[in-house]
Amino acid sequence: MTPLLYIAAALLAGIGFLHSYLGERYILIRLFRRSDLPKLFGGDTFTRRTLRFAWHVTTIAWLGFSLLLITSAGAAAPEVSLSTVGTSVSATFLASAVLTCAGTRGRHFAWIVFLVIAVLTWLGSR
Numbered sequence: 001m002t003p004l005l006y007i008a009a010a011l012l013a014g015i016g017f018l019h020s021y022l023g024e025r026y027i028l029i030r031l032f033r034r035s036d037l038p039k040l041f042g043g044d045t046f047t048r049r050t051l052r053f054a055w056h057v058t059t060i061a062w063l064g065f066s067l068l069l070i071t072s073a074g075a076a077a078p079e080v081s082l083s084t085v086g087t088s089v090s091a092t093f094l095a096s097a098v099l100t101c102a103g104t105r106g107r108h109f110a111w112i113v114f115l116v117i118a119v120l121t122w123l124g125s126r
Helices: 002-032 045-073 082-104 110-124
Strands: none
Touching (some): 002 045, 045 082, 082 110
16 A cells, blocks of 8 residues: 555645646736735735745645655554654644745734644644
């Protein structure tokens, strides 16, 4: 069954990267050309950044699931340790926090929640 997990993980990673690339190229860029986006915090910049990070955070989630599958497939024992799962989940939410904070220049507060989830998961799984 291990090869099946590796194949699923590769498919998740592949679809994640395609989702980000094709979404940027064919959806977000065209959407951002519109002049009628909602203007939040004095302009549409916050709206554009929020849409962009929300789009790409999906890719991060899929890459996190891919990481979980890879670590599960590579586990020596049939059961994956809490520490391994916690590290994968924590890394996923840390990446989500960084993307959200950088993408919105800290103005969308989801990054704080993602960071707290990352830290709590890291500490709780040790």
